[in-house]
Amino acid sequence: MDKQLNKKRVAVMATDGFEQSEFKKPIKALKNEGILVDVISVKQGKIKGWKETEWGDEFKVDLTVDKALSTDYDMLVLPGGVINTDSLRTNKPAVKFVSEFFEQGKPIAAICHAGSILIETGFLTGKQMTSYKSIKTDLINAGVDWKDDEVVVDNKLITSRSPKDLPAFCKKMIEELKK
Numbered sequence: 480m481d482k483q484l485n486k487k488r489v490a491v492m493a494t495d496g497f498e499q500s501e502f503k504k505p506i507k508a509l510k511n512e513g514i515l516v517d518v519i520s521v522k523q524g525k526i527k528g529w530k531e532t533e534w535g536d537e538f539k540v541d542l543t544v545d546k547a548l549s550t551d552y553d554m555l556v557l558p559g560g561v562i563n564t565d566s567l568r569t570n571k572p573a574v575k576f577v578s579e580f581f582e583q584g585k586p587i588a589a590i591c592h593a594g595s596i597l598i599e600t601g602f603l604t605g606k607q608m609t610s611y612k613s614i615k616t617d618l619i620n621a622g623v624d625w626k627d628d629e630v631v632v633d634n635k636l637i638t639s640r641s642p643k644d645l646p647a648f649c650k651k652m653i654e655e656l657k658k
Contacts, residue, residue, distance in 0.1 A: 487554070488514070490516075490576075491505065491519065491558070492577070493557075493558050493560075493563050494563055494567060494570075496563040496566065497526065497558045497560040497562075497563035498529055499529060499536065501590045501591055501642055502558040504649060505556050505645070506518075506556075517541040517552075518538060518539065519541065519576070520543060521572070524539075529563070544573050544576050549585070550583070553656060555580045556652065559591025560591070563592075578601075586636075586637065586652075588637040588648065590638065590644070591610065591611040592613070594608060594610035594617075595610075597636075604622030606623050607626055608626070608633065609626050630648050
C-alpha cells in the first residue's frame with residue numbers, strides 16, 4: 480500500500496449490465512493501494528453485472544449520480560458493458576458528472592464500451608484513445624485518434640479495449656493517481 484494514495488478517492492460509475500470483470504478488478508486494484516472507492520449509479524440500492532454471456536452478481540451502490548459531487552473525487556473509472564454504457568450515455572446527470580471530470584482536468588479511466596459515454600461529453604476531439612472494436616468508428620467520428628493498443632493514455636484519459644487488457648489498465652490507473 481502506497482501512503483500517498485491512501486487519501487485518494489475514486490468514483491466508479493456504472494449501472495445494470497456493466498461488464499463484471501471491468502468493474503471488480505479496477506476496484507480491487509484501487510482498494511489494494513488504500514484508495515477509497517465509491518460506486519456511483521443512476522439508481523439506489525444494487526446494480527447487476529454482466530458476466531461474459533449472462534447476468535452476473537449484484538453490487539451495492541454508494542451514491543446516486545444526482546447526489547455525487549465530482550469535486551469529491553480524484554479520478555473517475557468507467558467499466559464497459561453494452562447495456563451499462565447505453566443506459567449511462569443517455570442519462571443527463573451521468574453525462575454531466577463525466578463532463579465535470581474533463582472540465583476539472585481530473586483522470587478518467589474508461590474500458591471497452593465505456594468510451595461511448597465519453598462521446599456524449601463533447602470533449603474527445605483530438606484525443607488519442609482505444610476501445611472495444613465495435614465503437615471504434617463512433618469514437619473516430621467524435622474526433623478521436625483511435626489506437627489498437629492494450630492501454631492508451633492521453634492527458635489523464637486512460638482507455639483500454641477489453642477485459643484482457645485489465646492488468647495494463649489497472650496499472651495505468653494507479654500510475655496516474657500517483658502523479
